[in-house]
Amino acid sequence: MARAKLRVERVTKRFGGLVAVDGLSFDVNEREVLGIIGPNGSGKTTMLNMMSGAFKPTEGFISLSDRQISGKAAQTIARAGVGRTFQLVRLLPGLTVLENVVAGAVFGHRRQWGQSAKMVALRMMERVNLNISPNAPITELTYIDQKRVELARALCGEPNILLLDEWLAGLNPTELEAGIDLIKTLQEEGRTIILVEHVMGAIRSLCDKCVVMASGAKIAEGSPEQVLADPEVIRAYLGDEDE
């Protein structure tokens, strides 16, 4: 059995009286794409935020390649090789496209500077099919291009593991197709990815394994086909199906 790359062990997060994540455990192996799915408010993004260090778990541990990362600061986790995008795109408005992207290379896992960092950034812009001038102001971008900038920024840090928080949400059908293809090429490169996603088509075609959450707890785990046929999963999604 392959050694788990990222391991989540009995992680719980409470906000005051509210239990957002309840004793969750799962593993992600090298070169695997894991999907975290579940209805709105089931704790998916909270879980992702704990993996990236935005939140600290109330209980439990998260480790990356056997090194504990839970409880560490976000910048430490980023330097350990965890890259992420945000549910609502977060770009830096005063900076150009290139500067937004290069931030990942300058401070990330591989700390580069000057021309070499710039080269990495340009390569990653090309990698995510961002066909715009590197010196364009960030405010003039289409939605999918904004998402591409965020992805390129995360990739610039050469992350060991990539966390994508609803990266495909809000895209139109053509963009969605391009988006799924893009993530697929990342998968083919052998990257380890965790997706929080609502788009079922994307989950089917991208994920090797799925964790289904409802009210903070894991209700199913397995291949996409398996979990999507699970009666409990269907029940959790009922009334949420029109999404």
Add this chain to the structure above:
Amino acid sequence: MLDIVISGLLLSGTYALVALGLNLQYGVSRIMNLANGEMLVLGALAAFWMFTVGKLNPYLTMVLAAPLAFAGNWLIYRFLLRPLVSRSKNQGQLEVDSILATFGMSFILIGIMISIEGGFFAYKYLSIPIEVLGTKASLSRIVAFAVACCIGLALYLWLNRSRTGMAVRAVAVSPQSALLVGIDVPKISALAFALGGAITAVGGVLISTFITLDASIGVIFTMKALIIVIMGGVGDTRGVLIAAVILGLVETTVATLIDPGLTLAAAYLIFLGILLFRPQGLFGRKPT
């Protein structure tokens, strides 16, 4: 020992009132009003001026000053602060803008007040010593404490029992969600800001009956109100009351036992402790 407790408590009544005013402004309207202390001094100036010129009872001035301060603060919010709220893209931007704008207002108020009265607002009213539980305290302090308690209680009842009060609390918790349930957030914010200003001005009138102020002393009161609000936890009425009592007691203790010159340093020490160990306030939960 007992006299420290009593004069500390009497002092904290007025502190609590002023801090409640600021708490409404910051907790509900999201405006860190650094001109708060000047509003207080303006109330004190009104009392002093009416007393010396018109021989008017300060408590009568208080009744007149409250609606005036309400109207004035409503106008300030509507025409000076609301545009800042509308143009800001995020909370951080609004914070910086409102801090700078209210600094500007505080300086303008100081400038105006200096041209009205450059010296101390010294006058005597009800400075008759009365014995409370074996300690002497002036009647004006006791009246101020009683009035502060009444206003505090009325505010509490209004916030917790009335429909508008509930709307105010809803905006304090989350302006976005309040908007979704049909609350007119700009209107409630303006109301809270105006009410906060009125309460502060009333506090100023009360304080002027037992402390001699001058036009430029406002910043000290702003600091104290801010320390109380942060110590109590922003938006937490109960916390603010307790924090006011703590500050009043500590200041009186330091002033009596050590040196009156060190009260500000003592207040600061508390502030530093709060920032280091409980930045979310005494009863607040850790922010996430």
Add this chain to the structure above:
Amino acid sequence: MIRGSFTELLIIAVLAAFAATVPLVANGYWLSVCVTGMMYIALATSWSMFSGPTHYISLATAAFFGLGGYLLATGMSDYQQPFWLMLAIVPFTGAVLAALIGLATLRLSGVYFVIFTLGLAEMIRNLVSWIQNNFLGSRGLYVLTDYTERHIYWMLLAVAATVYMLGWLINRSRLGFSLRIIGGDETVARHVGINTATAKVILFITTGFFGALVGGILAPRYSYIEPNQVFSPQLSFLVVIIALLGGSGRLWGPLVGVIPFTILWELVQTYFPNQTTLFLGVVFLVIVYFLPHGVVGRLEQALEQVRKRR
């Protein structure tokens, strides 16, 4: 990601060389106005190196300035230490104070920081006065040197030039880039691996260092040092106004703000000495409502429009 060109540095060097000749032609009143202006250049530039990108409004300038002046005076007056030795020591005390404030408040929201720095100078002044009255007796502190206004001017010019050089180097460094990201979105900054607290504290320390240094240099000008004077909170506000008026988004922004403001301030002080506070208030409001990015911001906006029209 790299800001600041060699042309910019060259322009600044030429300006500095030109500024160095001022005491040769000006004296008396005008030289003293220039000393004040140079002091504001040094203070406002180092202020905006920290506050420009991070948007934290520091009102601690008076605390650093006062600490520098007061310590230098204490050293010279009570312990008979030479001026230059004390001048070498005081910046480090400012840096230490800044580090302590930074560690206590910079991990919190900006409001806490403003409030804390707002009262800091006042509190230190209180404490110093109290210590002086109770333990040291009300002896005065004299700073007696042979330095005249022109020497003070040259020293301040050297400090201002150093601040510029440092700011220029920071703008070209990883640290400068990280501050721009922090100013844009602190969450993003942390998630790309920036230690935001360290970056902010380092910059704040430089502000404290130069604030105390300038306070020390100015001490011979007053010759008799008194806490109420050197810890005057007005200085903190003047520095904020100058930096924001010029525009804290650029290294040379405060420089643009200093000249008009110093002239206006002198005029107001001369003709309306009782309305200085009112004037400060009005300038604050003008900045917030009409010049949110300072004069420099307005200039850049205009340039942008000209470029677009072409």
